[in-house]
Amino acid sequence: MKGFILCYSIIIGMVSSSIFKEKTKEDSIEAGKEIYNDFCIQCHLASGEGVSGVFPPLKKSDYLLNNIEKSIAGIKFGLRGEIIVNDEVYNSVMINQGLDNEEIADVMNYILNEWGNSFEKQISTQYVTQIQKTVLE
């Protein structure tokens, strides 16, 4: 019985640490790059520059770098309506890409640290989880 309980707690410990342990920032960026290439690149392009007037840039985007919560909410719930990115108006729609909270944290860490962008903090899954649609209103 003691052995069983020990075994049981080791398994529970392993499972919970793999669920709750956050990746390092480097690993998150690495995973985010793959997600970007699968889900974002067709509009925002490999250069992160987008297409002027159609798909806004992520490279040096003031919208992204100054509106972390809104950017996350846009990826999580979809984004529509007028936004201004680097002095250019966009009034379009980005549908939600169906990513889970961890994938959104990874892709955010990637786009915040690619193309000369830099963001000191790491976006955690926990942070993405608590972001509500209402930040877009």
Ligand code: HEC
């Ligand atoms: C089908 C094209 C398309 C895809 C795919 C797409 N986006 Fe977008 N994205 C847009 C458009 C269009 C907007 C502007 C929406 C508006 O005008 O309100 C936008 C806006 C944004 C913004 C805020 C504005 C900015 O440029 O800073 C971010 C951040 C963003 N997208 C990130 C992503 C990420 C990350 C992915 C992949 C998970 C992604 N997008 C996939 C078209 C797309």
